[in-house]
Amino acid sequence: MGKEDKMKVYRFLKDFPATQTNYCERYSSDAARWNLYPNLNYSALYYAIVNLLDVFPLITSQPQAIGEAILDTIKALMIFLERDSLEQLPLLLASQLGVFPRELDKQIVHLLADCVFPFSINDETHVKLSVPGVLMLVLQQTHDPSLHTWIVESAMNCSEGVYKDLLQVIAKGTCESRVAAANLLFHYWPFPNPQILHRKTIQYRVHAWRTMQCQSTGCSDKSSSVKRCYDPVICADVADTSPPIFLCRKCAEQVTGERKVVTQHIAQPMPASNATCQRQECQSQSRLAVTICCSHECTRGHNHVPMRLCMDCSGLVHEEGSIKHLQHQGSGVVWSTDDQWPTVESIVKLLRETTMFEGSEGEGKKPKWLRQLDGGTSMGKEIDKMADERRMLSRFGVWLMAGLCPPNDSADPRAIGYIMQNVFEWFATTALLPNDSMGASLEQLKTDFVSDWINIGMRVHNSVFIASLCGECEESDERPVIDRIKEGLGRLLALMPYDVISLETWSRVMPRWLEAIVNDCTEDNQPELKVLLCKIFEPDLCPLPFETVEVYGFMTDRIGGDDYDEMFNALQWLHVVHHSYDFPFPLLK
Numbered sequence: 001m002g003k004e005d006k007m008k009v010y011r012f013l014k015d016f017p018a019t020q021t022n023y024c025e026r027y028s029s030d031a032a033r034w035n036l037y038p039n040l041n042y043s044a045l046y047y048a049i050v051n052l053l054d055v056f057p058l059i060t061s062q063p064q065a066i067g068e069a070i071l072d073t074i075k076a077l078m079i080f081l082e083r084d085s086l087e088q089l090p091l092l093l094a095s096q097l098g099v100f101p102r103e104l105d106k107q108i109v110h111l112l113a114d115c116v117f118p119f120s121i122n123d124e125t126h127v128k129l130s131v132p133g134v135l136m137l138v139l140q141q142t143h144d145p146s147l148h149t150w151i152v153e154s155a156m157n158c159s160e161g162v163y164k165d166l167l168q169v170i171a172k173g174t175c176e177s178r179v180a181a182a183n184l185l186f187h188y189w190p191f192p193n194p195q196i197l198h199r200k201t202i203q204y205r206v207h208a209w210r211t212m213q214c215q216s217t218g219c220s221d222k223s224s225s226v227k228r229c230y231d232p233v234i235c236a237d238v239a240d241t242s243p244p245i246f247l248c249r250k251c252a253e254q255v256t257g258e259r260k261v262v263t264q265h266i267a268q269p270m271p272a273s274n275a276t277c278q279r280q281e282c283q284s285q286s287r288l289a290v291t292i293c294c295s296h297e298c299t300r301g302h303n304h305v306p307m308r309l310c311m312d313c314s315g316l317v318h319e320e321g322s323i324k325h326l327q328h329q330g331s332g333v334v335w336s337t338d339d340q341w342p343t344v345e346s347i348v349k350l351l352r353e354t355t356m357f358e359g360s361e362g363e364g365k366k367p368k369w370l371r372q373l374d375g376g377t378s379m380g381k382e383i384d385k386m387a388d389e390r391r392m393l394s395r396f397g398v399w400l401m402a403g404l405c406p407p408n409d410s411a412d413p414r415a416i417g418y419i420m421q422n423v424f425e426w427f428a429t430t431a432l433l434p435n436d437s438m439g440a441s442l443e444q445l446k447t448d449f450v451s452d453w454i455n456i457g458m459r460v461h462n463s464v465f466i467a468s469l470c471g472e473c474e475e476s477d478e479r480p481v482i483d484r485i486k487e488g489l490g491r492l493l494a495l496m497p498y499d500v501i502s503l504e505t506w507s508r509v510m511p512r513w514l515e516a517i518v519n520d521c522t523e524d525n526q527p528e529l530k531v532l533l534c535k536i537f538e539p540d541l542c543p544l545p546f547e548t549v550e551v552y553g554f555m556t557d558r559i560g561g562d563d564y565d566e567m568f569n570a571l572q573w574l575h576v577v578h579h580s581y582d583f584p585f586p587l588l589k
């Protein structure tokens with residue numbers, strides 16, 4: 001791929017009719033478009049590049065220069081591509097992150113954010129569907145957080161539903177992308193709760209991006225660009241590349257003054273720390289921003305920065321009847337909306353991050369200083385630089401759950417069951433955390449948010465609650481029964497100190513587990529259960545908030561009753577408990 005090939009592709013653009021630059025700005029299936037182009041075999045060239053990308057990792061000499069040449073060629077080719085190829089382009093490009101040398105990360109994101117997205121996302125293509133995948137790859141593969149805000153905001157500026165796209169990344173993406181996506185979701189769509197709003201950053205920090213440096217070859221200050229130009233002749237003359245080019249204020253003025261061409265404003269970066277309404281006349285009581293408007297009508301008076309608006313101002317500015325603005329809003333309570341399952345799945349994935357993390361090689365249980373002493377590596381693997389962030393990811397899940405999925409009457413019982421099962425699991429894992437600052441803040445979440453959620457869920461969706469505690473919501477799996485019993489008892493034990501297990505719940509749930517032990521466990525299993533049962537029943541250890549007599553009530557009632565089967569069951573249960581520790585019989589009255 002020499003410089004000459006690349007030249008060919010855009011040099012002939014000089015013959016492009018000056019009145020038709022709209023074909024360079026935006027894809028359309030308009031037949032007239034194809035008549036404008038000189039007769040070159042673009043798809044052959046495109047597939048040659050696709051093939052070259054396949055073998056790119058084998059290239060050993062000058063990978064950066066070759067990578068750069070490929071990106072330039074793709075930029076020039078883009079406007080000639082047929083719809084099918086164009087629709088593959090965003091993911092094809094994003095997949096080169098981590099394959100191309102790191103130095104090119106920024107150029108890849110620039111090409112996607114400033115050229116490919118604006119050109120190809122519209123009603124005539126399905127490129128919109130690649131947005132979640134592109135976001136995931138960028139968030140996962142690039143370690144510079146300003147590239148993250150860049151790609152997200154560029155998607156906002158040309159596409160609807162970016163909130164949903166980020167939610168997809170959290171629900172279905174990789175761990176690395178989930179860290180960034182969760183932080184960004186809460187950055188762009190702040191929650192009205194002060195504890196969430198003023199949260200401490202852990203490791204991930206949201207960074208504002210910067211527009212490209214001026215691309216004019218003759219520019220002396222190379223300051224940030226504010227305008228773009230699609231005129232192919234100007235692009236070739238001024239910046240030696242294909243459209244579009246990005247220019248600073250001075251160079252843009254020069255081009256419009258001397259060459260009489262049209263330039264357009266480009267959207268500027270949003271500030272990294274701001275969650276309030278940006279309308280100057282805002283008089284609202286609650287100035288928390290609920291929407292981001294990217295329409296020119298709103299950004300024009302705001303230096304072309306997308307505008308955060310509070311509820312009141314958005315209502316005023318976007319009165320019905322006026323032209324629909326490109327706005328991005330969060331979901332609100334999700335029940336019976338399209339966002340329901342993606343949100344529920346996001347919550348579960350976020351909660352499981354903490355669970356999985358603690359499970360992995362006991363790494364999480366090592367104190368931080370020891371992990372650092374390991375020299376940043378563990379068994380030859382590079383240690384996760386976002387380890388603390390990952391461990392704390394579940395806080396976002398808890399907030400989404402408390403804010404958007406209240407367990408009220410309108411809630412979907414299947415969703416509540418799925419969340420409950422995972423919340424209980426989360427209680428059990430976090431109970432084992434060291435009592436460091438992170439352990440303490442997760443603990444705080446339980447009292448601040450989760451206990452309330454469970455208490456309401458327990459009242460409104462009682463049968464789901466009981467079923468979850470009895471392990472009936474779990475997907476059936478191949479694991480030995482003893483493991484499921486141990487997990488179930490562990491969950492129960494972890495919940496006991498939080499005032500969510502009432503006497504009634506206790507008296508319904510515990511018999512189920514004791515029955516399972518009697519029916520499905522062998523004498524060999526008993527020692528394994530012993531510790532758990534002891535912690536649950538031994539009066540000095542038992543964290544239940546009621547009298548010991550009541551703890552045993554479900555057994556003594558049966559023994560004193562007149563149903564022979566029940567009496568027999570209760571005696572067997574008592575026998576199991578008796579094996580876990582030697583309780584004094586007077587306890588039973």
Ligand SMILES: [Zn+2]
Pocket residue numbers: 214215216219220221222223247248249250251252
């Ligand atoms: Zn300039």
Ligand SMILES: [Zn+2]
Pocket residue numbers: 277278279282283284287309310311312313314
């Ligand atoms: Zn306002």
Ligand SMILES: [Zn+2]
Pocket residue numbers: 293294295297298317318325326
């Ligand atoms: Zn607007």
Ligand SMILES: [Zn+2]
Pocket residue numbers: 575578579
């Ligand atoms: Zn015995």
Ligand SMILES: [Zn+2]
Pocket residue numbers: 579
């Ligand atoms: Zn025995």
